[in-house]
Amino acid sequence: xxxxxxxxxxxxxxxxxxxxxxxxxxxxxxxxxxxxxxxxxxxxxxxxxxxxxxxxxxxxxxxxxxxxxxxxxxxxxxxxxxxxxxxxxxxxxxxxxxxxxxxxxxxxxxxxxxxxxxxxxxxxxxxxxxxxxxxxxxxxxxxxxxxxxxxxxxxxxxxxxxxxxxxxxxxxxxxxxxxxxxxxxxxxxxxxxxxxxxxxxxxxxxxxxxxxxxxxxxxxxxxxxxxxxxxxxxxxxxxxxxxxxxxxxxxxxxxxxxxxxxxxxxxxxxxxxxxxxxxxxxxxxxxxxxxxxxxxxxxxxxxxxxxxxxxxxxxxxxxxxxxxxxxxxxxxxxxxxxxxxxxxxxxxxxxxxxxxxxxxxxxxxxxxxxxxxxxxxxxxxxxxxxxxxxxxxxxxxxxxxxxxxxxxxxxxxxxxxxxxxxxxxxxxxxxxxxxxxxxxxxxxxxxxxxxxxxxxxxxxxxxxxxxxxxxxxxxxxxxxxxxxxxxxxxxxxxxxxxxxxxxxxxxxxxxxxxxxxxxxxxxxxxxxxxxxxxxxxxxxxxxxxx
Amino acid sequence: xxxxxxxxxxxxxxxxxxxxxxxxxxxxxxxxxxxxxxxxxxxxxxxxxxxxxxxxxxxxxxxxxxxxxxxxxxxxxxxxxxxxxxxxxxxxxxxxxxxxxxxxxxxxxxxxxxxxxxxxxxxxxxxxxxxxxxxxxxxxxxxxxxxxxxxxxxxxxxxxxxxxxxxxxxxxxxxxxxxxxxxxxxxxxxxxxxxxxxxxxxxxxxxxxxxxxxxxxxxxxxxxxxxxxxxxxxxxxxxxxxxxxxxxxxxxxxxxxxxxxxxxxxxxxxxxxxxxxxxxxxxxxxxxxxxxxxxxxxxxxxxxxxxxxxxxxxxxxxxxxxxxxxxxxxxxxxxxxxxxxxxx
Ligand SMILES: Nc1ncnc2c1ncn2[C@@H]1O[C@H](COP(=O)(O)OP(=O)(O)OP(=O)(O)O)[C@@H](O)[C@H]1O
Ligand SMILES: [Mg+2]
Numbered sequence: 001x002x003x004x005x006x007x008x009x010x011x012x013x014x015x016x017x018x019x020x021x022x023x024x025x026x027x028x029x030x031x032x033x034x035x036x037x038x039x040x041x042x043x044x045x046x047x048x049x050x051x052x053x054x055x056x057x058x059x060x061x062x063x064x065x066x067x068x069x070x071x072x073x074x075x076x077x078x079x080x081x082x083x084x085x086x087x088x089x090x091x092x093x094x095x096x097x098x099x100x101x102x103x104x105x106x107x108x109x110x111x112x113x114x115x116x117x118x119x120x121x122x123x124x125x126x127x128x129x130x131x132x133x134x135x136x137x138x139x140x141x142x143x144x145x146x147x148x149x150x151x152x153x154x155x156x157x158x159x160x161x162x163x164x165x166x167x168x169x170x171x172x173x174x175x176x177x178x179x180x181x182x183x184x185x186x187x188x189x190x191x192x193x194x195x196x197x198x199x200x201x202x203x204x205x206x207x208x209x210x211x212x213x214x215x216x217x218x219x220x221x222x223x224x225x226x227x228x229x230x231x232x233x234x235x236x237x238x239x240x241x242x243x244x245x246x247x248x249x250x251x252x253x254x255x256x257x258x259x260x261x262x263x264x265x266x267x268x269x270x271x272x273x274x275x276x277x278x279x280x281x282x283x284x285x286x287x288x289x290x291x292x293x294x295x296x297x298x299x300x301x302x303x304x305x306x307x308x309x310x311x312x313x314x315x316x317x318x319x320x321x322x323x324x325x326x327x328x329x330x331x332x333x334x335x336x337x338x339x340x341x342x343x344x345x346x347x348x349x350x351x352x353x354x355x356x357x358x359x360x361x362x363x364x365x366x367x368x369x370x371x372x373x374x375x376x377x378x379x380x381x382x383x384x385x386x387x388x389x390x391x392x393x394x395x396x397x398x399x400x401x402x403x404x405x406x407x408x409x410x411x412x413x414x415x416x417x418x419x420x421x422x423x424x425x426x427x428x429x430x431x432x433x434x435x436x437x438x439x440x441x442x443x444x445x446x447x448x449x450x451x452x453x454x455x456x457x458x459x460x461x462x463x464x465x466x467x468x469x470x471x472x473x474x475x476x477x478x479x480x481x482x483x484x485x486x487x488x489x490x491x492x493x494x495x496x497x498x499x500x501x502x503x504x505x506x507x508x509x510x511x512x513x514x515x516x517x518x519x520x521x522x523x524x525x526x527x528x529x530x531x532x533x534x535x536x537x538x539x540x541x542x543x544x545x546x
Numbered sequence: 547x548x549x550x551x552x553x554x555x556x557x558x559x560x561x562x563x564x565x566x567x568x569x570x571x572x573x574x575x576x577x578x579x580x581x582x583x584x585x586x587x588x589x590x591x592x593x594x595x596x597x598x599x600x601x602x603x604x605x606x607x608x609x610x611x612x613x614x615x616x617x618x619x620x621x622x623x624x625x626x627x628x629x630x631x632x633x634x635x636x637x638x639x640x641x642x643x644x645x646x647x648x649x650x651x652x653x654x655x656x657x658x659x660x661x662x663x664x665x666x667x668x669x670x671x672x673x674x675x676x677x678x679x680x681x682x683x684x685x686x687x688x689x690x691x692x693x694x695x696x697x698x699x700x701x702x703x704x705x706x707x708x709x710x711x712x713x714x715x716x717x718x719x720x721x722x723x724x725x726x727x728x729x730x731x732x733x734x735x736x737x738x739x740x741x742x743x744x745x746x747x748x749x750x751x752x753x754x755x756x757x758x759x760x761x762x763x764x765x766x767x768x769x770x771x772x773x774x775x776x777x778x779x780x781x782x783x784x785x786x787x788x789x790x791x792x793x794x795x796x797x798x799x800x801x802x803x804x805x806x807x808x809x810x811x812x813x814x815x816x817x818x819x820x821x822x823x824x825x826x827x828x829x830x831x832x833x834x835x836x837x838x839x840x841x842x843x844x845x846x847x848x849x850x851x852x853x854x855x856x857x858x859x860x861x862x863x864x865x866x867x868x869x870x871x872x873x874x875x876x877x878x879x880x881x882x883x884x885x886x887x888x889x890x
Contacts, residue, residue, distance in 0.1 A: 303776075305776055325775060325776050325778050326778035326780055344776070345770065345773060346765065346773060346774075348769055348832075349765060353762065356762070357774075357777045357779075358778060360759040360763065364759045367758045368758050369761075371757075
């Protein structure tokens with residue numbers, strides 16, 4: 001094998017509208033090594049990776065490939081020199097098949113005719129290598145998010161890239177999928193590629209990366225071997241000060257607290273098969289379960305985002321009619337959806353307009369937007385959530401991923417719902433912002449709001465909730481009080497392979513641990529953890545996700 | 547932090563301030579205003595043509611010519627308002643000129659039987675009705691609006707033929723003068739009533755889109771229909787309302803055109819819907835929906851009208867007009883693109 005490549009990044013700088021988001025960033029990547037890129041939301045990680053991989057043109061910056069400068073800032077040049085980017089906001093053609101997307105623009109051909117068979121054979125080899133289970137003839141637009149992410153990964157692999165940037169590739173994946181992906185990443189490095197990995201899961205970064213680089217406010221803070229870092233030291237570099245990453249202790253729910261949300265025998269196709277649940281005032285109820293267990297569908301059916309096939313939903317004793325988000329909102333429900341890009345934000349519109357959207361009716365005078373009231377309310381919300389961007393008057397798509405998530409959150413908190421339904425509250429947000437959002441949820445509950453949280457991070461569900469529900473195959477299979485639930489018990493129940501779904505009630509069946517998860521480390525479930533102890537706190541929850 | 551200036555849907559680039567969350571101590575880049583030059587590319591293109599015409603002709607900057615220019619812009623302008631609103635909502639309305647014809651014919655017919663005011667009211671009502679029908683069909687049948695309104699426009703043209711039995715219809719002699727009132731000059735420097743109507747409608751649409759909750763909903767539905775629905779917006783009602791507004795604008799354009807000619811017929815304004823859509827898009831309103839502004843449509847209208855006007859003034863052979871018109875539109879749009887690309 002030849003000498004591993006060496007990529008020197010020199011003096012990368014970029015400003016948007018006069019606001020610098022990258023300032024003179026320099027460090028070196030090596031073939032055969034995995035390089036973690038860390039920083040708070042908006043630190044400039046994605047911008048740097050895009051600049052290196054040719055997706056945006058930096059204002060300044062050179063790339064030396066084995067000492068020779070190569071052109072910077074054009075996707076074609078980048079591809080030609082073996083740079084590939086798997087971006088945070090997936091960029092696929094929804095109306096094309098998986099196969100066509102993976103080989104987009106590079107289709108094999110004979111005498112000008114597309115050779116589908118050649119592509120299919122190559123695709124099979126890729127799938128074998130990665131262990132991804134994807135139908136090449138499926139339309140990308142119809143795939144769930146996690147599968148789309150895998151298609152992006154396959155596409156980068158198919159281009160035979162030697163420098164691969166991955167922007168939060170595991171944010172959407174389950175535990176098993178994450179493990180598989182990380183194995184693929186190691187394989188790639190072993191085969192000589194230089195891999196750059198952005199992630200907010202510090203444990204994940206520490207376990208897989210050889211080197212780490214931390215950015216703060218667009219500046220390079222440190223680069224060094226991962227083995228010399230702990231989650232706590234990384235957080236200190238990222239935030240600039242030690243940070244207390246405790247889960248806030250939820251305020252106990254008074255015994256007299258009324259039930260705010262009551263659902264009985266909720267049904268929706270195969271996804272939700274008779275779910276009943278209560279959420280009381282001041283209570284945070286967490287729902288754990290695998291992707292596909294019907295958690296999101298349950299929230300959507302409660303909120304009326306999807307029609308229901310049966311069952312009733314009541315808020316404070318009032319029946320909520322099915323299938324109408326606007327009626328659900330009037331009854332006092334709000335839902336922070338799973339995908340900010342598809343279901344949440346108007347990416348081309350301003351932050352303020354997005355935040356104000358759900359409560360338009362409340363700030364109007366004879367149909368006119370009360371501009372000042374809206375500005376003040378939106379401003380206060382953005383301040384509470386600490387939303388940061390180079391230009392908050394500009395369109396939302398210019399914000400970093402984590403800040404977009406905060407905007408989405410803000411939109412639903414603007415008008416103080418009675419019951420807040422949250423699907424993946426902290427997807428893509430950094431450690432500091434994550435604990436801010438947790439604090440916020442606990443405070444909202446303390447004020448008497450009912451909160452129903454779905455999260456793929458078991459740690460998050462356990463840390464936040466008064467009560468934990470476990471969902472499997474469209475049913476609630478278990479309920480734990482705070483303190484009773486441990487990660488092991490919850491995961492075992494979530495993974496338990498019960499008989500095919502229509503075969504009667506399955507709750508409480510003997511929990512059979514999933515084969516892939518038999519090696520769950522036997523740590524207690526701490527409610528409070530500081531990063532320096534390297535125990536699974538919120539900063540470090542990569543491996544707790546089922 | 548402050549959120550003083552308006553960052554509403556389309557305040558025009560000049561008033562955007564930058565509400566910044568200072569975040570943690572240590573200070574981020576301070577709030578900063580920066581002019582969004584890239585938003586003004588198309589305006590610069592139009593300004594360049596204006597300057598060129600002023601310099602090369604002695605007649606361009608005369609009151610008479612400017613009044614004339616505005617009058618010429620009225621019909622396309624009203625249609626461009628319709629097109630802009632519909633495109634922002636994420637749809638297309640190809641039936642506007644067919645609705646225009648039906649409304650104009652209804653105006654003439656009702657005027658004949660019940661007088662001019664009744665004719666005007668009937669025309670606007672028919673425009674709103676046909677527009678609402680468009681909207682209802684798009685919402686319920688769920689075919690793409692491009693196809694639905696194409697089919698409907700053929701039906702409306704057919705309806706117009708039936709109403710007129712294929713002939714040109716005129717209001718009765720004694721009511722003709724009142725019927726043509728829209729084409730009269732007004733006391734405002736001789737500007738025609740049609741021009742004022744156009745400006746008034748543009749102003750109303752502008753306010754509607756940029757200042758009202760309805761406008762916000764239109765942008766939301768066009769930008770991300772699912773997000774809009776999950777935000778409690780009744781997407782169907784918004785769409786029907788948008789098409790009804792489009793129908794009303796078309797009917798008003800029909801009144802202007804009928805007043806100008808003193809007659810109406812089934813083939814009125816054929817093909818002009820494409821000019822109107824072009825005007826909206828040339829100004830920078832995204833065909834994908836969810837972005838754009840009325841002022842952009844107006845700039846597009848101005849560009850298109852200026853070119854015709856310039857040909858007249860310069861005495862050029864109108865044989866070349868279409869080629870030059872197409873080329874100038876392309877040039878203006880390219881310039882706009884170049885400026886915007888600077889940004890990202
Ligand atoms: N096209 C753009 N126009 C204006 N500002 C931009 C643009 N793209 C990024 N920014 C700004 O640059 C800064 C850095 O963004 P970037 O996406 O690189 O952050 P990040 O480190 O990847 O954060 P996250 O962890 O949230 O993904 C942010 O403040 C963002 O608002
Ligand atoms: Mg990012």
